[in-house]
Amino acid sequence: MSDVVLLETRDRIALITLNRPDKLNALNYELIDRLMAALDAIEIDAGVGAVVLTGAGERAFSAGADITEFSESVRRGRNTAIRDFVRRGQAMTARLEAFRKPVIAAVNGLAFGGGCEITEAVHLAIASDRARFAKPEINLGMPPTFGGTQRLPRLAGRKRALELLLTGDPFSPAWAREIGLINTIVPHDELLPAARELATRIMRHSPLAVGSVITAVTRGLNMAIGEGLLIESEQFAAMVPTSDLREGLGAWRERRPPSYSGR
Numbered sequence: 001m002s003d004v005v006l007l008e009t010r011d012r013i014a015l016i017t018l019n020r021p022d023k024l025n026a027l028n029y030e031l032i033d034r035l036m037a038a039l040d041a042i043e044i045d046a047g048v049g050a051v052v053l054t055g056a057g058e059r060a061f062s063a064g065a066d067i068t069e070f071s072e073s074v075r076r077g078r079n080t081a082i083r084d085f086v087r088r089g090q091a092m093t094a095r096l097e098a099f100r101k102p103v104i105a106a107v108n109g110l111a112f113g114g115g116c117e118i119t120e121a122v123h124l125a126i127a128s129d130r131a132r133f134a135k136p137e138i139n140l141g142m143p144p145t146f147g148g149t150q151r152l153p154r155l156a157g158r159k160r161a162l163e164l165l166l167t168g169d170p171f172s173p174a175w176a177r178e179i180g181l182i183n184t185i186v187p188h189d190e191l192l193p194a195a196r197e198l199a200t201r202i203m204r205h206s207p208l209a210v211g212s213v214i215t216a217v218t219r220g221l222n223m224a225i226g227e228g229l230l231i232e233s234e235q236f237a238a239m240v241p242t243s244d245l246r247e248g249l250g251a252w253r254e255r256r257p258p259s260y261s262g263r
């Protein structure tokens with residue numbers, strides 16, 4: 001793994017660190033590709049039950065797409081810009097959103113542009129009291145391109161999202177929590193322990209059930225409720241023949257803690 005993305009697994013939690021601190025962890029193409037490769041590795045590793053995603057250094061979670069690099073794609077014209085920049089970034093946020101193991105953003109500093117879009121896409125987010133958010137693409141003369149026009153309105157509501165998208169003004173962790181972009185704010189030094197603690201509380205449960213909840217919620221949110229309910233029933237149906245569901249129900253009957261095998 002190249003060092004623009006660090007991956008370290010401890011206690012069944014994979015810690016992914018965006019690691020370009022001198023560039024405020026700006027998302028260049030190499031970093032996005034490495035992040036996708038890390039997710040591929042984590043997906044098939046039965047020893048990992050959750051992911052924590054953070055940024056290296058004192059200042060940033062991520063200052064967004066690498067402007068120097070994508071400017072060159074823009075210069076080459078529409079097809080290159082869409083292929084190399086937009087599709088790559090959208091694939092990254094879609095992969096995070098649909099990942100069947102919980103992904104928790106530990107937002108340690110600036111989360112601007114693509115850094116904010118990652119926070120929108122992941123399942124849960126905890127912010128340091130030093131975090132700062134923004135949708136600054138409008139300052140560059142463009143709309144967001146990694147899903148930021150779609151997920152933020154779904155989280156925050158249309159008018160609150162449009163205010164942020166149209167002004168580009170930075171906003172505080174308190175406002176991020178108020179609009180549903182993050183779950184909670186903690187003192188800076190407690191950020192990673194808090195993210196690990198949340199991951200651990202989720203990992204008590206069947207990984208199959210955890211995956212089914214993520215899929216039902218994520219896919220269902222993006223369709224009409226009737227179709228969403230079909231997905232919910234499909235996810236439950238997939239659990240019916242599993243040992244994990246037998247174990248969960250049996251443990252409840254026998255008044256003992258469950259022990260899940262992930263099968």
Ligand code: COA
Pocket residue numbers: 022023024026027063064065066067068110112113114136137140
């Ligand atoms: N893309 C590429 N490089 C970036 C970057 C980005 N999105 N954000 C920061 N950097 C680089 C800077 O160019 C600088 O590199 P250098 O030291 O080689 O010149 C380094 O990271 C530090 O950033 P700097 O701008 O000097 O820090 P600052 O404290 O003055 O400003 C920001 C911080 C976040 C306000 C400013 O970096 C910024 O506006 N970044 C762009 C944010 C953005 O628009 N993101 C959305 C992109 S679509």
